[in-house]
C-alpha cells in the first residue's frame with residue numbers, strides 16, 4: 384500500500400492561541416462510489432464542515448478537529464488497522480471480507496444491501512444442496528467460502544473483479560454471489576435471488592488502540608451521529624384534539640417524556656405535540672384519527688438529543 388501519498392504531513396496541529404497541541408481525528412471515507420455522498424452528508428448533518436474532496440486525497444474540517452482521507456472502500460479497513468486513519472465509514476461487508484483488526488462501533492443506517500446467491504431464473508432451485516459441485520462467481524470469495532463451509536457444501540468459488548451478474552449468461556459460472564439492493568441488476572440479467580449470506584450497511588469502524596484524546600473525539604462524533612440517526616427514525620407530530628377525548632389521545636402518544644398539551648383559542652379543544660417512531664407511525668395515526676384527532680401535522684426532526 385502506498386502510504387507515503389496519504390500519511391499526513393502534520394498529524395498534530397498547533398493552536399496559535401496558546402500553542403497547546405490539539406489532536407485531530409483522522410477519518411477514512413470512500414473517495415467516490417455508493418457510500419461517498421451519504422458519508423459526506425452524515426458529517427454535514429453532524430455539523431462538521433468539510434469541502435468536498437472528489438479530486439483530493441485529504442481535506443480537513445473547519446470546525447471540528449478532523450482530517451478526512453478519501454480512499455477506495457476496500458482499503459479502508461487496512462488503513463484503520465494500521466492507524467493511518469483512526470476511524471472509517473465503510474460497508475460492513477468490506478469489514479468482514481477483509482477481516483482486519485478493527486472495531487465496529489456503530490451502524491450508520493445507509494448503504495443498505497444484502498450479499499446474495501443468485502441463479503438463472505430458469506433453474507429449479509430446491510435449497511443449498513443445489514450448489515454442491517457448482518461454480519459460483521463472486522467478488523467476495525471469503526464470505527462465500529464461509530457460507531459454504533457452514534452449510535457443508537463443496538462449491539468451486541471463482542473470484543472475479545466485476546460484472547459478476549453476466550457470469551451465468553456467458554457460461555462462466557452456474558451461480559453468482561453479489562450485492563443486491565433494488566434487485567434490478569439481477570432481474571435485468573435473468574437471475575433470481577436464492578440465498579442471502581449477509582445483510583450489510585455502512586458502519587463506523589475504529590482502530591482498537593487509540594489514545595484517550597482520540598477516543599474522546601470519537602465519543603463526541605458518536606454523540607452527534609446518534610442524534611442524527613435518532614431524528615431520522617422519528618417524526619414530530621402536532622394535532623388538534625377534542626378535550627372530551629384528550630385522555631385517550633394522550634394515551635396513544637409516547638412523546639419523549641410525555642406529550643405537550645396546549646389549549647386552543649377555540650374552547651373545548653387542545654393542541655397536542657409529540658414524537659413518533661417511524662415503525663409505529665401509521666398504526667398510531669390511524670388510532671388517533673379514530674379517537675377524534677384532527678389537523679394532524681407531521682414534521683421531520685433535524686436532531687434528537689435525549
Ligand code: PRT
Nearest residue numbers: 416417455456457474494495496562563564565566567568
Ligand atoms: O471504488 P471503490 O472500490 O471505492 O468502490 P466499489 O466500486 O468497490 O464499491 P461501490 O461504490 O459500488 O459500493 C460501496 C459499498 O456500497 C459496498 O461495499 C456495499 O457496502 C454498499 N452497497 C450498497 C452496494 C450496493 N448497495 C449495491 N447494490 N454495493 C454494490 N452494489 C452493486 C452490486 O454489486 C450489483 O452490481 O449494485 C448492483 C446491484 O444493485 P441493484 O440495486 O440493481 O440490486
Ligand code: ZN
Nearest residue numbers: 455456457458
Ligand atoms: Zn471497492
